[in-house]
Amino acid sequence: MKKFLALVLCMMMALSLVSANAEAFSGEIKIWVAEATVEFTKAQVEAFKAANPDYANMTVVVEPVGEGDAASNMLTDVEAGADIFGFAQDQLNRLVAAGALVDVLPENAEIVAATNDAGSVSAVKMGDVMYAYPMTSDNGYFMYYDKSVVTDPTNMEAVLADCEKAGKNVYFEINSGWYQTAFFFGAGCTLTYSTDDSGNLIAMDCDYASENGVKALKSMIKLAKSPAHVNGSSASNATNLGAIIDGTWDAAAVQAILGDNYAAVKLPTIDGYQLGGFGGFKMLGVKPQTDEAKLAACDALALYLTSGEVQAARFDAVGWGPSNLEAQQSEGVKADVALSALADQLQYCVGQGQYPGEYWTLATALGDDILAEKYDAYTDEQLLEVMTTFQTTAGGYIAK
Amino acid sequence: MVGESMNDLDYLRLSKPQKFALKMKKFFAGLPARLLGALKGLLMWFVNLFKGIGSFICDLVTTYIHGDWKTKVSYTVMGFGSMARGQWLRGILFFVFQTVFNLYVWFFGAGYLSKLGTLGTVETVKKGRVTVYGDNSFLILLYGVLTIFFVVAFIYTWYVNVKQNKMSEKILKSGKKLKSAKDDMASLLDNQFHKTLLAIPTLGVTVFTILPIIFMILVAFTNYDNQHQPPGKLFTWVGTANFETLLASxxxxxxxxxxxxxxxxxxxxxxxxxxxxxxxxxxxxxxxxxxxxxxxxxxxxxxxxxxxxxxxxxxxxxxxxxxxxxxxxxxxxxKTPSFSYTFKQVLLWTLIWAFFATFLNYFLGMLVAIMINKKGIKFKKLWRTILVMTIAIPQFISLLYVSKMFAADGLINGMLMNWGWISQPLPFWTDPTWARVTIIGINIWIGIPYLMLIATGILMNIPADLYESARIDGANAFQTYMKITLPYMLFVTGPYLLTSFTGNINNFNVIFLLSQGKPLGLDLAGNAGTTDLLITWLYKMTVTDSNYKLAAVMGILVFVVCAVINLVVYNFIPSVKNEEDFQ
Amino acid sequence: MANDMNIQEVAEKAPRLRSKKGHERRVNASIYAILIVMSIIWLCPFVFLVLQSFRGESGGQVAYVIPKQWTLDNYRFLFEGVAFSLKALVKDVPAIILTVVTNAIGVLGMVKFLTRKPKNPFEKTSGNIKGALLVFGVLLLINVMRCVDSTNCDFVQWFMNTLTIALFCAVIQTIMVLSVSYTLSRMRFKGRKLIMNVVLVLGMFPGFLTMIVLYYLLKMMGLTQAGAVPGLILISCASSGMGYYISKGFFDTIPKSLDESARIDGATRFQVFLKIIMPMAKPIVIYTILMAFMGPWGDYVFASYVAFGHKASYNVAVGLYRWVNTNDYQGYFTRFCAGGVLVAIPITVLFMALQKYYVEGVTGGAVKG
Structure with missing residues (x-):
């Protein structure tokens, strides 16, 4: 009797194992990616289904929704949102707090951490938990310039002089909290906020109110004073392009403007120190699911879409710089002028963490004041006061 | 009669400042009396309300006691009385309504209504990595309010049902016949036509305007923000804490x-x-x-x-x-930005903006209309048409384009720099004061054609001989304007000015498309900008911050501001109307 | 004696009259100058917009106005991928039924207009050509709209969406607004004052407050994302009854004695509404239709909420806003200009043609307290 029961139990277990494996997901998965990559993503999904017959029966709908829109839509209504969506890392905080992201499957998390660059891995983590799959490491900035105008692109003072002489402009958006960090981080300051596992801000680490901070502030004032400087960062609005601090998304536009004189390089030095900045990343997130099979399917699909081969293929298709270490070593990536400049610059950059919304306002206000020539005649002590006020205000955002 | 006309003559002989002083004295002297009157009115309203409720209950009880058995059954089975007396259409309608209501509450409404007090207690948990959703506070609140609406509608219908029974009994007792279904249908097109016409609009307004507004008012008393977002998290009642955040220091x-x-x-x-x-x-x-x-x-x-x-x-x-x-x-x-300080700043700018936007456009539009209307100006239609084209182009396109025109790297700055007039781009959108002036200026560009049309239409109605006699008396253009045109215009368009003012308080399009509220203010909390109106700040809070609780409080406060302004001005205008007569 | 004084006064005034003429000419000249400057300022942005839409070189806003390269590429881009097939009218049973029904109604309407008997002996022709032409135009428009296949062409799809919404709103909103304003103007019933006060109070709440609730209500009915177009129509029309103010003002000016004499003759209120008041209310009807039609073209905020990322249900405002403001679309500025021009043209033409009614509506209804 016992033996018989044991046999039956074994058979049932075996059967359940088999059926669990054969129980493939056959419902619908919705994906939101940027318009430029919709066709590419559709092709990759087909390749995924071909390689994984378990998932051959599921329907995948790919809709063109930009990263900013995807995040704000998910925040409005998680339930009606996409199952997999692409977004930029500055939204990670809010998405986790709103329950729009499920943590990455631990096995997948290990793979991701091992195969992507350090900056992108830390960008998808909240505390110690990984919440998304890194997809690109090209949301940073560097300098494009006109080869025929700028003779020495390693030195900001030289760049300014060349452009002033030729009547061209240097575009640097100093009233943006994003570009502003080039000065502060380059001069040696730090400004980071740390969060707990649920995305709440718990502490700030900032030393803008220091000699280095004043040094950075003075560099910004000097730059703003130059007649060649224009506050902006969009190549399509750059009518008189000598040099522009911009990112890879504008590579095509800059190339169209400069033609044969197109060149890109890491950020120059100013006042003797190398400009730094933020490294930005795009990632794929998976929405919390109520169905185990669907969750498994989404996990597998998201992992595939951010794997090395697909990242390399995506670069070939639309030019997005991969975050995957292997893909970054490919010939195509290395040959890309903009991406090489970015890769060069990234070593001086800090991965962009989470910042409260008020920080961006604060930084814009500081930049606006500089542009309004408010600090032109300030002494060093007064500038230190300005930075102290900045630092204290930035610290106040945690209390909320 | 003689005494009154003497007073009028005396009044007309007073000089302008004396007239104004008299008006002011009357207004303020009458103010305490009016306030007292308003308070008394409120008190009487409450008393009437209680009286009404009392008589309502009385009515119900007496109808039950004095009614026949058909009426008594109708208390529990709606429509029975009507059907039993031959009005089958009405009876069936009542009965169907009752059934639908019962089904709804049984299967759907009761659950949500019971959770309304706590707005959900079952949290969302994760079993392994699969999420099991608990209560959804938002849906609980929404369906709970919907159910309450339904319940109120049901009580009202039940009351109508009972009343009809009572009336039917009376009619039958006096020997007349009851209305048949055919009569009912016919009267819907005649005596009851207003019900037919108003049925669908009322339903639409109730479901899509009243329900959402009540919902949002209730949200103002919860803590629904980006940290408490369903379906992942719950939110609950917090009383008046949000009002304190926004109003109190x-x-x-x-x-x-x-x-x-x-x-x-x-x-x-x-x-x-x-x-x-x-x-x-x-x-x-x-x-x-x-x-x-x-x-x-x-x-x-x-x-x-x-x-x-x-x-x-x-x-x-x-x-x-x-x-x-x-x-x-x-x-x-x-100074750390606080919501109460920000609120005061934004409110101040909203009022300043509404004032300038309304009155500047009004007077300039009138001026343009007078200029075009003047005798001796040719091609009147052409000038008007050119100006009116601004209204025809969708605001959304023209404003987006104009906002790009004034950007730091836009057309205006580019042209000025090319001509060598300036060396640095003008800070149209980056300096707070510049931005505010630019917005008011561009709003003039948008608003003048509307006002010109209205002014033209009204100016044509002013009898020409008034102007003739003024001219003969030797009045110059300015005096004619001040004594004839302006008073007439103000009289006719008084209410329009008020609507326009409250409309400008809520003028979302112009601010959002032109500057999105920027430049952002360092001393302003919640991402508010220096050109933000209350309503654009509300939009930012809703869409960018998901801070629905504060947005709801702000909505209520905007309503209060508009209501106060309307009340004050409506009480002021009649006094203006009465004195200003120019016959 | 009086005559002598008059002659004296005239003599005194004569020299002033002569200099007055010169003064008047100067005043007129300065007014002309102001008007010319104003016209230039008012028209400038649109002229620039049109010029920019023909610009060939790439880039966003530029500092010059006249394009260096003239091209129609921007307009071509807008229409890329659009297909036109008459088969769409008969492709399956519902389509056939719809075609038959709409065309039948249209032809009936035209016939009715053409054979309308003259109302009074002074009318010469016995048909209303304008009305028939209008019905024909709308019928043609509907058929063309159904033949256009815009699944591969973003802009045309957005344009069709917006046009559909605008047409439905124009009809439904007009019916609702006229019903409400007629009722409140003509009839006295218990609760009339209450309704007017409630609507006044409701109107003071800002509109955006309730966006999220309306989104969830629509979601409950399945009218978001792919069903965004019906959803937008529903939302726009549901509460449109609240905008009765101007129409009511107009109805108030029609004397009640007309109603009463008709009712004495035995007409029901319904017949009075349809046969007597409506023909007299032509200006306000056209005004209401015009305002209702123009509304959906600029609705960005709510449309983007309801469409929720489903590009095929965007309306023109959402689509064009994306083009000009998001980083995904570099170099779309000139296309935005072209799209803007194409959207502005029909609305402007419509508005200019019906300008008279707009003025009548605004001045007649809005300003009467």
Whole structure:
């Protein structure tokens, strides 16, 4: 009797194992990616289904929704949102707090951490938990310039002089909290906020109110004073392009403007120190699911879409710089002028963490004041006061 | 009669300032009486309400007692009485409604209604990595309110049902016939036509306007924001806490924090009651540490007095009477943005903007209309058509384009720089004052054609002989304007000005498309900008911050502001209307 | 004696009359100058917009106005991928039924207009050509709209969406607004004052407050994302009854004696509404239709909420806003200009043609307290 029961139990277990494996997901998965990559993503999904017959029966709908829109839509209504969506890392905080992201499957998390660059891995983590799959490491900035105008692109003072002489402009958006960090981080300051596992801000680490901070502030004032400087960062609005601090998304536009004189390089030095900045990343997130099979399917699909081969293929298709270490070593990536400049610059950059919304306002206000020539005649002590006020205000955002 | 006309003559003989002073005196003299009247009215309204409820219950009870058996059954089975008396259409309608209502409450509404008090208690949990959703506070609130609406509608219909029974009994007793279904249908097109016409609009407004507004008013009393977002998280009732956040000055615990010490000096960070953060250095290390201990242990207050040499005398004292004092130097104050301060600033700018947008457009539009209307100007139609084209182009396109025109790298700056008039781009959208003036200016561009059309239409109605006689009397253009045109226009368009003013308070399009509320203000909380109106700030809070609770509070406050303005002006206008007669 | 004084006064005034003429000419000249400057300023942005839409070189806003390269590429881009097939009218049973029904109604309407008997002996022709032409135009428009296949062409799809919404709103909103304003103007019933006060109070709440609730209500009915177009129509029309103010003002000016004499003759209120009041209310009807039609073209905020990322249900405002403001679309500025021009043209033409009614509506209804 016992033996018989044991046999039956074994058979049932075996059967359940088999059926669990054969129980493939056959419902619908919705994906939101940027318009430029919709066709590419559709092709990759087909390749995924071909390689994984378990998932051959599921329907995948790919809709063109930009990263900013995807995040704000998910925040409005998680339930009606996409199952997999692409977004930029500055939204990670809010998405986790709103329950729009499920943590990455631990096995997948290990793979991701091992195969992507350090900056992108830390960008998808909240505390110690990984919440998304890194997809690109090209949301940073560097300098494009006109080869025929700028003779020495390693030195900001030289760049300014060349452009002033030729009547061209240097575009640097100093009233943006994003570009502003080039000065502060380059001069040696730090400004980071740390969060707990649920995305709440718990502490700030900032030393803008220091000699280095004043040094950075003075560099910004000097730059703003130059007649060649224009506050902006969009190549399509750059009518008189000598040099522009911009990112890879504008590579095509800059190339169209400069033609044969197109060149890109890491950020120059100013006042003797190398400009730094933020490294930005795009990632794929998976929405919390109520169905185990669907969750498994989404996990597998998201992992595939951010794997090395697909990242390399995506670069070939639309030019997005991969975050995957292997893909970054490919010939195509290395040959890309903009991406090489970015890769060069990234070593001086800090991965962009989470910042409260008020920080961006604060930084814009500081930049606006500089542009309004408010600090032109300030002494060093007064500038230190300005930075102290900045630092204290930035610290106040945690209390909320 | 003679006495009255004498007063009118006296009145007309008064000079203009005297007339105005008289009007003002009357208004303010009448104010206490009017307030008293308003209060009395409110009191009477409450009394009437209670009287009404009392008579309602009385009515129900007497109908039951005096009614026949058909009426009594109708109390539980709606429509029975009507059907039993031959009005089958009405009976069936009532009965169907009751069934639908019962089904709805049984299967759907009761569950949500029961959770309305707590707005959900079952949290969302994760089993393994699969999410199991618990209560959805949003849906609970929404369906709960919907159910309450339904219940109210049901009670009203039940009451109508009972009343009809009573009336039918009376009619039958007096020997007349009851209305048949055919009569009912016919009367829907005649005596009851208003019901037919109003049925669908009322339903639409109830479901899509009244229900959402009540819902949002209720949200103002919850803590629904980006940290409490369904379906992942729950939110619950918090009473009036949100109103305090937005209206009252913050009341923080005073805290002295020693951030660094050396042998001779200590640096302190002080949190003041209103949220300001101060940093100060002092040589008295012991006192600094004592202050830190005191503020940590008890509720304290502090004062600081500036000395002649630029240092500050600090004194910290608790309610128990303990105190610590020291001298501090290198004081830096950082005002942390608070919602109440931001609210006041944004409200102020909203009122200023509405004032300028309305009146500037009004007078300039009138001026343009007068200019075009003047005798001797040819091609009147052409000028009007050109100006009117601005209205025809969708605001959305023209505003987006114009906003790009004024950007730092836009058309205007580019052209001015090319012509060498300026060297740096003009800060149209980056300097607060510039931005405000630019917005008001561009709004003139948009608004003048509307006002010109209206003014033209009205000006044509002014009898021409008024102008003739004025001209013969030797009045110049300005006097004609002040004494004839302006009073007439103000009289006719008074209510329009009021609507226009409240409309401008809520003028979302112009601000959002032109500047999105930028430039952002350093001293403003919640991402508010220096050109933000209350309504664009509300939009930002909803869409960018998901801070629905504060947005709801703001919506209520916008309503209060509009209501107050409307009430005040409506009471003021009649006094203007009565005196201003020019026959 | 009086005559002598008059002659004296005239003599005194004569020299002033002569200099007055010169003064008047100067005043007129300065007014002309102001008007010319104003016209230039008012028209400038649109002229620039049109010029920019022909610009060939790439880039966003530029500092010059006249394009260096003239091209129609921007307009071509807008229409890329659009297909036109008459088969769409008969592709399956519902389509056939719809075609038959709409065309039948249209032809009936035209016939009715053409054979309308003259109302009074002074009318010469016995048909209303304008009305028939209008019905024909709308019928043609509907058929063309159904033949256009815009699944591969973003802009045309957005344009069709917006046109559909605008047409439905124009009809439904007009019916609702006229019903409400007629009722409140003509009839006295218990609760009339209450309704007017409630609507006044409701109107003081800002509109955006309730966006999220309306989104969830629509979601409950399945009218978001792919069903965004019906959803937008529903939302726009549901509460449109609240905008009765101007129409009511107009109805108030029609004397009640007309109603009463008709009712004495035995007409029901319904017949009075349809046969007597409506023909007289032509200006306000056209005004209401015009305002209702123009509304959906600029609705960005709510449309983007409801469409929720489903590009095929965007309306023109959402689509064009994306083009000009998001980083995904570099170099779309000139295309935005072209799209803007194409959207502005029909609305402007419509508005200019019906300008008279707009003025009548605004001045007649809005300003009467």
């Amino acid at each position: 913050p009341d923080n615990k005073v805290n002295f924090d020693v951030t660094s010490t050396t042998a001779e000096s200590a640096a302190l960070t002080i949190t003041a009651k209103n949220g300001d953060i101060l940093t100060v250095n002092t040589a008295d290390v012991a006192a600094a540490e004592a202050a830190e201990a005191l503020t940590a242990a008890a509720d304290t207050e502090f004062t600081m007095v500036e000395q002649a040499d630029g240092t500050y005398q600090f004194e910290v004292f608790s309610e128990a009477g303990e105190s610590v004092s020291f001298v501090g130097k290198d004081l830096l104050t950082v």
